[in-house]
Amino acid sequence: MRFMMIVKGTKDSEAGTMPNRELIEAMQRYNEELVKAGVLLAADGLHASSGGIRISYPEPGGKPKVTDGPFTEAKEIIAGYTLIEVKSKEEAIEWALRMPDPHGFGEGQIELRQVIDLHDLMEDPETLAKEIALREQLERSKP
Numbered sequence: 001m002r003f004m005m006i007v008k009g010t011k012d013s014e015a016g017t018m019p020n021r022e023l024i025e026a027m028q029r030y031n032e033e034l035v036k037a038g039v040l041l042a043a044d045g046l047h048a049s050s051g052g053i054r055i056s057y058p059e060p061g062g063k064p065k066v067t068d069g070p071f072t073e074a075k076e077i078i079a080g081y082t083l084i085e086v087k088s089k090e091e092a093i094e095w096a097l098r099m100p101d102p103h104g105f106g107e108g109q110i111e112l113r114q115v116i117d118l119h120d121l122m123e124d125p126e127t128l129a130k131e132i133a134l135r136e137q138l139e140r141s142k143p
Contacts, residue, residue, distance in 0.1 A: 001088065002117075006081050007079045009079040019104060027102075034095065040083075118132065
């Protein structure tokens with residue numbers, strides 16, 4: 001089971017304030033634990049939404065709309081993520097609870113979401129086989 005720990009933004013992260021050395025070291029220790037346990041798939045922070053672009057689809061079948069950041073409501077912004085693969089939802093919760101406060105000021109918030117499995121998403125065997133082949137091709141093309 002794959003889970004994404006979504007780190008919510010704050011006023012500081014939206015202002016582009018980078019984490020202090022202590023927090024960076026705490027996150028590195030946490031990521032090392034994830035690696036040693038063999039559950040870490042990816043982990044990254046994101047730049048402030050002022051440099052972001054939002055693409056929306058206001059009309060069914062219509063042309064997409066492009067909106068430049070910044071976006072309002074910092075608590076709705078994603079500041080970073082960690083993607084893990086674990087055996088259960090309970091294990092994912094345990095790992096999420098071990099993450100240091102992502103912003104270091106008692107303002108951190110993490111949303112934990114399970115990633116949809118391909119087999120849940122695609123019931124048609126032909127479509128599923130195409131998607132699996134595409135993902136295998138992607139893995140082979142990585143350096």
